[in-house]
Amino acid sequence: MSFNLYVLFDWWPQILSAFGTTVFYFIVCSIAAVLFAIFISILLAMRIRGLTTILRIYITVFRNTPLLVQLFLLFYGLPFIGISLPAFLCALIGIMLNEGAFISEIIRGYIESVPKGDWEAGESLALSRFQVIRYAVLPQALRDAVPAMTGQISIVIKDTSLFSMIMISELTRVSNSIYARTFDTTGFLISAICYLLLFLILSVVSKQIEKRFKVKR
Amino acid sequence: MNQNKQIIVEFKDVVKQFEKDLVVLDHLNMNFYDGETHVLCGRSGAGKSTLIRCINYLEKINSGQILVEGEPVTKKHARTIRKKCAMVFQSFNLFPHMTILENALLGPMKALGQHKGEMIDQIGTYFEKVGLENKMDALPGELSGGQKQRAAIVRALAMNPDLILFDEPTSALDPEMIGEVLNVMEKLADEGRTMIVVTHEMGFARVAADKISFMDAGKIVSTCAPDKFFTDPGHESVERFLKQIL
Numbered sequence: 001m002s003f004n005l006y007v008l009f010d011w012w013p014q015i016l017s018a019f020g021t022t023v024f025y026f027i028v029c030s031i032a033a034v035l036f037a038i039f040i041s042i043l044l045a046m047r048i049r050g051l052t053t054i055l056r057i058y059i060t061v062f063r064n065t066p067l068l069v070q071l072f073l074l075f076y077g078l079p080f081i082g083i084s085l086p087a088f089l090c091a092l093i094g095i096m097l098n099e100g101a102f103i104s105e106i107i108r109g110y111i112e113s114v115p116k117g118d119w120e121a122g123e124s125l126a127l128s129r130f131q132v133i134r135y136a137v138l139p140q141a142l143r144d145a146v147p148a149m150t151g152q153i154s155i156v157i158k159d160t161s162l163f164s165m166i167m168i169s170e171l172t173r174v175s176n177s178i179y180a181r182t183f184d185t186t187g188f189l190i191s192a193i194c195y196l197l198l199f200l201i202l203s204v205v206s207k208q209i210e211k212r213f214k215v216k217r
Numbered sequence: 218m219n220q221n222k223q224i225i226v227e228f229k230d231v232v233k234q235f236e237k238d239l240v241v242l243d244h245l246n247m248n249f250y251d252g253e254t255h256v257l258c259g260r261s262g263a264g265k266s267t268l269i270r271c272i273n274y275l276e277k278i279n280s281g282q283i284l285v286e287g288e289p290v291t292k293k294h295a296r297t298i299r300k301k302c303a304m305v306f307q308s309f310n311l312f313p314h315m316t317i318l319e320n321a322l323l324g325p326m327k328a329l330g331q332h333k334g335e336m337i338d339q340i341g342t343y344f345e346k347v348g349l350e351n352k353m354d355a356l357p358g359e360l361s362g363g364q365k366q367r368a369a370i371v372r373a374l375a376m377n378p379d380l381i382l383f384d385e386p387t388s389a390l391d392p393e394m395i396g397e398v399l400n401v402m403e404k405l406a407d408e409g410r411t412m413i414v415v416t417h418e419m420g421f422a423r424v425a426a427d428k429i430s431f432m433d434a435g436k437i438v439s440t441c442a443p444d445k446f447f448t449d450p451g452h453e454s455v456e457r458f459l460k461q462i463l
Contacts, residue, residue: 121304124299125328126296126299126324131328215314
């Protein structure tokens with residue numbers, strides 16, 4: 001295994017395009033997963049009988065089955081019941097459901113760690129439970145959860161490599177194509193560097209967000 | 218002495234227990250009157266905080282009935298009751314991600330449906346009253362304990378409540394900050410605000426209270442005007458309590 005520059009020179013348009021695809025999927029899927037997770041964690045915090053049980057089942061199922069299996073079920077399984085989704089939507093929904101389950105558990109933990117007194121202060125201002133969550137509790141929980149959520153979102157970067165299995169031309173798929181044509185693993189090394197680069201950018205952005213929104217109690 | 222005053226809170230045979238054996242309010246019958254500052258005192262665990270938390274449904278009673286301005290305190294009426302009864306907590310409980318002005322605006326805007334423009338001048342005068350007019354844009358984390366508690370009082374006042382409940386408002390404060398909070402509360406008492414105050418600050422009770430009640434083991438054992446309370450409370454346990462803390 002060695003790093004051969006010719007791969008970069010010969011294949012740079014495909015690599016660049018794949019990098020763009022990976023970045024696009026990472027951003028869109030991360031945003032969707034976080035928004036979905038916030039929605040789920042609000043519903044959990046509302047403690048609506050029946051709905052909470054359904055959400056617990058969803059979280060257990062999606063946290064404890066492989067993302068690749070979930071993607072295959074969406075991409076190859078749904079057409080059997082008459083639903084054919086494009087690869088983009090399968091990827092988006094797959095990450096949203098899978099990472100949404102993990103991130104919602106993180107947010108739920110931070111919601112529960114908001115001091116009981118803050119809940120009571122919100123209630124004593126005659127706010128509804130939803131308003132207490134929306135205005136008093138969730139903003140604190142989300143600020144506190146930034147480091148843990150960043151850790152989970154960094155997994156989305158790696159998750160995008162699984163999209164190669166559902167025909168999306170992202171970095172791993174293009175690297176594999178390069179290998180199939182040249183028997184040279186340099187494409188995989190370039191992919192690894194790109195994934196690492198994305199992670200480093202995410203870390204810097206996360207540190208800035210953490211610093212900007214940290215709650216001083 | 219209460220003939221001309223309207224009852225604002227009425228306890229009718231109220232029982233509150235936390236576990237099977239732990240009775241915190243024991244068949245309590247009690248009235249609180251409009252325009253009065255009523256101080257509740259007693260040893261720790263006597264049930265004082267629980268009593269005021271039951272008024273705005275932060276605690277649910279086991280039996281009996283509490284009426285606030287004639288309206289029963291139940292889950293169904295909780296939000297309506299809370300619009301009338303603001304609360305100041307021992308640990309301030311200001312929302313740390315909001316400025317103290319935003320803290321004060323939250324209840325009126327979201328629960329009472331008022332507009333920021335309508336409220337801002339009035340809230341500004343409350344901040345002036347408590348001496349925080351230059352700190353309105355500060356986050357709670359940037360303030361001292363005394364300043365936080367004064368901001369919490371403004372948040373309660375902003376609801377324009379008929380009754381303010383104070384749950385040991387100075388207990389979490391350093392001694393040098395207690396005075397600044399008590400001064401604000403004395404001003405409110407002088408204005409004729411209706412307040413129920415759980416406190417161990419007997420100096421405040423002597424100066425500001427219209428009535429003082431002493432609680433012991435979930436019962437009110439004595440209720441009287443400050444002069445009588447400190448000279449002839451009429452109950453041995455009150456005398457013992459006063460001897461210990463004065």
